[in-house]
Structure formats: structure tokens, C-alpha cells
Amino acid sequence: MNKLLQSNFTNLDFEIGTLTKLVHRSHKICFLGYAYHPYHIAMDVGTLTLLAFSYWWVYRQPQISFLAFFGAFLSMQAAYFTIRFLKQRIWGVTERSFIQDSILILLPTYKLVSLVFGNAMPTQGM
Numbered sequence: 001m002n003k004l005l006q007s008n009f010t011n012l013d014f015e016i017g018t019l020t021k022l023v024h025r026s027h028k029i030c031f032l033g034y035a036y037h038p039y040h041i042a043m044d045v046g047t048l049t050l051l052a053f054s055y056w057w058v059y060r061q062p063q064i065s066f067l068a069f070f071g072a073f074l075s076m077q078a079a080y081f082t083i084r085f086l087k088q089r090i091w092g093v094t095e096r097s098f099i100q101d102s103i104l105i106l107l108p109t110y111k112l113v114s115l116v117f118g119n120a121m122p123t124q125g126m
Contacts, residue, residue: 063120075113080105 026038054073058066083105088094114121 061120068114068117068119072110072113072117072119076106076110079109079113 027035029036029038029041051070051073054069055066058064058069080101084094084096111121
């Protein structure tokens with residue numbers, strides 16, 4: 001029994017050491033000569049995944065074109081960047097809140113831009 005516990009602790013130490021090495025290596029990733037933080041990698045992968053799914057979805061929906069969706073998406077991202085920049089300049093706040101930002105910035109901006117572009121929007125809950 002004692003050997004089993006020692007063995008488990010040894011494996012646990014190895015796993016923590018391996019994880020620590022992976023974390024340190026992930027913070028040293030460079031892209032085009034610039035440091036590429038793992039958080040930004042995850043955000044970019046998520047954005048690309050969203051656009052790939054959106055292309056697939058829009059391709060099957062005759063009510064909206066991908067260019068119209070993409071225009072609304074870029075406008076939404078530009079508005080989000082601008083509001084975050086102003087929030088930082090005016091109040092000195094750089095934190096993000098997913099729920100708050102989604103409800104107060106992203107969804108209304110997407111809805112407004114979609115209406116301006118003439119994109120089809122559901123009028124009733126699904």
C-alpha cells in the first residue's frame with residue numbers, strides 16, 4: 001500500500017511538471033515575430049470556428065448571404081473594440097464580462113447592423 005501511494009505521488013509530480021512545462025512553452029509562442037499569448041490563440045481559433053460554422057449555416061439559409069453576415073460580424077467586432085477602448089480611456093477599466101458585454105454591446109450591435117444590412121432576423125423565440 002505504501003508503494004502504491006508513493007507511485008501515485010510520483011506520477012502526480014510528473015504530471016504537474018509536464019503541465020508546467022506546457023504552460024511555459026505556450027507563453028513563448030511567436031507569430032510573425034510577435035508574442036502570441038495562449039488566450040489570444042484561443043480567441044482567434046474561436047473566431048475562425050464561428051466564421052466557419054456561420055459560413056456553413058448561411059450557405060443553407062436562403063434568407064441571408066454570407067457577405068451580409070460577415071459585414072454585420074465585422075461591424076459588431078469594430079463596435080466592441082471601440083466601446084472597450086472608450087471604457088478603458090474614460091473609466092480605466094480593461095476587464096471584460098462575457099455576459100455583460102454580450103447583452104449590452106454585442107447582441108444589440110449585431111441586431112442593429114443586421115437590420116441596416118437587411119439581414120433576416122427571427123421575430124419570435126425559437
